[in-house]
Amino acid sequence: xxxxxxxxxxxxxxxxxxxxxxxxxxxxxxxxxxxxxxxxxxxxxxxxxxxxxxxxxxxxxxxxxxxxxxxxxxxxxxxxxxxxxxxxxxxxxxxxxxxxxxxxxxxxxxxxxxxxxxxxxxxxxxxxxxxxxxxxxxxxxxxxxxxxxxxxxxxxxxxxxxxxxxxxxxxxxxxxxxxxxxxxxxxxxxxxxxxxxxxxxxxxxxxxxxxxxxxxxxxxxxxxxxxxxxxxxxxxxxxxxxxxxxxxxxxxxxxxxxxxxxxxxxxxxxxxxxxxxxxxxxxxxxxxxxxxxxxxxxxxxxxxxxxxxxxxxxxxxxxxxxxxx
Numbered sequence: 001x002x003x004x005x006x007x008x009x010x011x012x013x014x015x016x017x018x019x020x021x022x023x024x025x026x027x028x029x030x031x032x033x034x035x036x037x038x039x040x041x042x043x044x045x046x047x048x049x050x051x052x053x054x055x056x057x058x059x060x061x062x063x064x065x066x067x068x069x070x071x072x073x074x075x076x077x078x079x080x081x082x083x084x085x086x087x088x089x090x091x092x093x094x095x096x097x098x099x100x101x102x103x104x105x106x107x108x109x110x111x112x113x114x115x116x117x118x119x120x121x122x123x124x125x126x127x128x129x130x131x132x133x134x135x136x137x138x139x140x141x142x143x144x145x146x147x148x149x150x151x152x153x154x155x156x157x158x159x160x161x162x163x164x165x166x167x168x169x170x171x172x173x174x175x176x177x178x179x180x181x182x183x184x185x186x187x188x189x190x191x192x193x194x195x196x197x198x199x200x201x202x203x204x205x206x207x208x209x210x211x212x213x214x215x216x217x218x219x220x221x222x223x224x225x226x227x228x229x230x231x232x233x234x235x236x237x238x239x240x241x242x243x244x245x246x247x248x249x250x251x252x253x254x255x256x257x258x259x260x261x262x263x264x265x266x267x268x269x270x271x272x273x274x275x276x277x278x279x280x281x282x283x284x285x286x287x288x289x290x291x292x293x294x295x296x297x298x299x300x301x302x303x304x305x306x307x308x309x310x311x312x313x314x315x316x317x318x319x320x321x322x323x324x325x
Contacts, residue, residue: 038233039240042218043150045142050115058119064307071122075137078129085167087141087148088159094145095164098125098135105177105325106134106168110161112184112303113151116144120183123306127314131321133179134172138164140186153214154188155247161193169201177325181206183303184276187267188212191254191284194261204324206317207254208268209303212280214249220277254280258288266293266320268313270300293320 049055051072053065061068080096087093096117107128111117117137128135140157141148161180168178178201182190187210194205211217215234222228238249258265265288269281278296285294295316297305306313 035236035240038237039244042237043152043241043245045149045151046114048114050119053119060301060304064304067307068119068122071124071126072118074126075118075122082145083136083167085163087156087163089156091141091147093139093141093147093160093163095136095138098129098137100129100132100134103132103134104172104175105132105179106136106172107179107181107321108136108138108161108164108168110138110140110157110180110182110186110189111143112182112186113153114143115184120186120303121181123310124181124317127317131318133321136164136168140189150245150247151185152241152245152247153211153217153249154185154192155214155249155252157185157189158192158196158252161190162196162198165199165202169199174201176201178202179204179206179321179325181208182210183208184210186210187281188254191261191265192252192257194263194265195252195257198263202263204264204266204321206266206268206320207281207284208305209270209273209276210254210267210281210284211276212255212283213253216253216280217276218249221275224274254284255287258284258290261288262290264291264320264324266295266317268295268297268305270297270302270305270308272299273302275302 049057052058053061053069078098080098082094083097084092084094109117109121111120117139121137125135139146141160142151165178169176178199180190180193180202182188187207190205191207191210219234222233234249241247241249267281267285269278271278281294285292293316295313297309300308
């Protein structure tokens with residue numbers, strides 16, 4: 001009878017422990033699933049419809065759709081050839097190359113997060129082309145026709161900048177002049193690349209509404225959109241990035257890059273940007289020790305400065321570029 005009672009008590013404890021373990025395991029599995037979802041949502045490639053101006057994701061362009069459409073039509077109507085290179089980690093990266101007569105001056109354009117160069121620079125390409133520049137519209141890794149499964153917010157993309165510079169030098173020779181231009185994540189990418197001992201042929205860098213670092217922009221979006229403010233969540237997400245993607249969202253910043261950069265920069269940002277705070281560009285500008293210019297557009301949202309103040313910014317860009325090439 002005593003043995004039976006002990007057996008029942010012991011069996012009950014085992015069931016409780018087993019139940020607790022199941023609950024803990026389920027919670028851990030759920031947490032793991034949440035972070036896998038967050039990782040995929042933020043970093044994993046997915047198909048977008050950014051070049052379709054009638055898609056919902058382009059509603060922010062509603063007041064400028066015709067202007068953007070005409071710019072995209074200009075790009076489509078120019079003679080071009082598709083070119084490709086191998087990235088430092090073995091990916092095939094693709095771009096459209098627009099040769100401009102016998103020019104030896106080339107501007108390389110890097111688009112934003114889940115976007116395309118054709119849309120992001122639709123209204124600037126004609127200006128650059130008329131300035132006598134060759135134009136290279138790049139599909140960033142994990143976008144468009146380029147290979148890659150993960151977007152790394154400029155961490156790995158900065159090395160791709162260096163690869164495209166080498167392509168231009170191999171194509172036009174060592175006496176070529178190169179301008180780097182990026183918008184949003186592309187702006188961060190070109191600013192971060194300045195840390196990589198770029199070729200002397202890179203004469204200047206243009207950065208429109210870039211964020212200061214991967215961690216900073218992820219934290220910003222988490223707070224604004226999802227009302228989550230936790231460094232612990234970012235650190236756990238960083239572990240997933242390191243294990244799955246081989247990169248960290250910490251350790252790089254445009255401020256740090258500009259503290260050791262001697263290539264002239266032109267920074268542009270809209271003060272009404274509610275996605276990437278204008279302060280992030282100002283921080284990079286203030287840290288820069290090189291020749292520098294900044295233009296802050298009073299009422300422009302994210303990536304909209306050129307559309308809001310086309311004439312003003314065009315004139316400033318022309319002057320800046322002509323001064324350095």
